Amino acid sequence: MQFFDESLLPENQDPLVIQVAPYAPSFMPEDSxxxxxxxxxxxxxxxxxxNAGATVLHLHVREPDxxxxxxxxxxxxxxxxxxTAVPDMVLQVGxxxxxxxxxxxxxxxxxxxxxxxxxxxxxxxxxxxxxxxxTNQMNVMELITEDDAKGTTMWDVYREAYTEMYYDAGPKFMxxxxxxxxxxxxxxxxxxxxxxxxxxxxxxVRSGHYMGxxxxxxxxIGGGHDGPNPRNLMEFVNRLPQNxxxxxxxxxxxxxxxxxxxxxxxxxxxxxxxxxxxxxxxxRATSVQQIxxxxxxxxxxxxxxxxxxxxxxxxxxxxxxxxxxxxxxxxGWLPNRNTNFxxxxxxxxxxxxxx
Numbered sequence: 001m002q003f004f005d006e007s008l009l010p011e012n013q014d015p016l017v018i019q020v021a022p023y024a025p026s027f028m029p030e031d032s033x034x035x036x037x038x039x040x041x042x043x044x045x046x047x048x049x050x051n052a053g054a055t056v057l058h059l060h061v062r063e064p065d066x067x068x069x070x071x072x073x074x075x076x077x078x079x080x081x082x083x084t085a086v087p088d089m090v091l092q093v094g095x096x097x098x099x100x101x102x103x104x105x106x107x108x109x110x111x112x113x114x115x116x117x118x119x120x121x122x123x124x125x126x127x128x129x130x131x132x133x134x135t136n137q138m139n140v141m142e143l144i145t146e147d148d149a150k151g152t153t154m155w156d157v158y159r160e161a162y163t164e165m166y167y168d169a170g171p172k173f174m175x176x177x178x179x180x181x182x183x184x185x186x187x188x189x190x191x192x193x194x195x196x197x198x199x200x201x202x203x204x205v206r207s208g209h210y211m212g213x214x215x216x217x218x219x220x221i222g223g224g225h226d227g228p229n230p231r232n233l234m235e236f237v238n239r240l241p242q243n244x245x246x247x248x249x250x251x252x253x254x255x256x257x258x259x260x261x262x263x264x265x266x267x268x269x270x271x272x273x274x275x276x277x278x279x280x281x282x283x284r285a286t287s288v289q290q291i292x293x294x295x296x297x298x299x300x301x302x303x304x305x306x307x308x309x310x311x312x313x314x315x316x317x318x319x320x321x322x323x324x325x326x327x328x329x330x331x332g333w334l335p336n337r338n339t340n341f342x343x344x345x346x347x348x349x350x351x352x353x354x355x
């Protein structure tokens with residue numbers, strides 16, 4: 001991604017899209033006063049987050065006992081209620097459905113491929129479903145400290161399970177999942193942990209398996225993903241195509257400095273209880289308070305907050321492309337090489353041929 005001399009000026013940046021993840025499937029309701037359980041509580045949380053400035057809602061659903069739901073009917077019910085309560089908000093369903101471990105001794109497991117593919121059949125249709133890229137370790141406990149989580153079920157009960165957590169997202173699954181989501185008119189939102197996985201997304205595009213906008217999060221949570229090092233962020237940015245829609249996502253209190261860098265550079269941000277429960281060290285912060293902080297930081301830099309209509313435009317919701325060539329061009333990637341000499345294969349042409 002190229003930066004120009006004027007790229008850091010707010011008038012040359014899109015308004016800030018704030019993505020919020022308030023439902024926190026990695027924690028239980030007893031871990032925080034800010035985790036909603038009932039339908040009514042979950043819907044009200046979405047309303048509160050929207051009113052605070054978030055325009056993209058990362059969605060998980062709870063069972064009545066507070067555990068993470070894997071019941072697609074409950075997702076359908078929740079989406080239907082949200083479409084009424086926050087009709088303009090971009091609804092983004094977490095593609096894992098829920099990654100909370102089932103028991104103290106069980107490693108956190110994701111649902112099988114057939115069940116995850118059923119996310120393309122949700123009614124009402126969400127705007128997005130997230131897709132993790134490549135089977136990978138997801139040991140969030142590399143970065144989460146005792147100060148962060150002691151006294152929660154994550155630390156006191158399920159620490160070993162979260163240490164051994166991984167997600168399964170191999171080539172066969174990714175290709176089929178993107179195909180089904182696109183057929184249903186649902187945008188794939190890529191959850192990308194490092195530049196290596198971004199390369200996989202590019203290859204999937206170049207081979208025709210995804211033809212839509214590159215809308216992605218950089219998921220800097222360590223344990224198989226990048227950690228919260230600014231050099232990692234800048235290398236990831238260096239590898240993005242020019243027109244990517246890019247959101248910075250961190251873990252615990254690292255969320256604030258990483259998101260501040262993202263705001264300054266013209267990118268978008270994610271906050272919420274799923275990623276972070278803290279403000280200052282030792283002081284809890286609700287999802288709404290975290291949104292409000294992003295709003296203040298952005299406004300201090302004179303960058304406006306996106307309205308719901310602007311967020312849909314920025315995210316290119318409902319946009320799909322008709323060919324590999326169009327997808328590459330619209331996202332800002334170079335075209336595929338071809339057998340005839342031309343712009344498409346200049347990088348591999350002999351030096352003398354370019355003189």
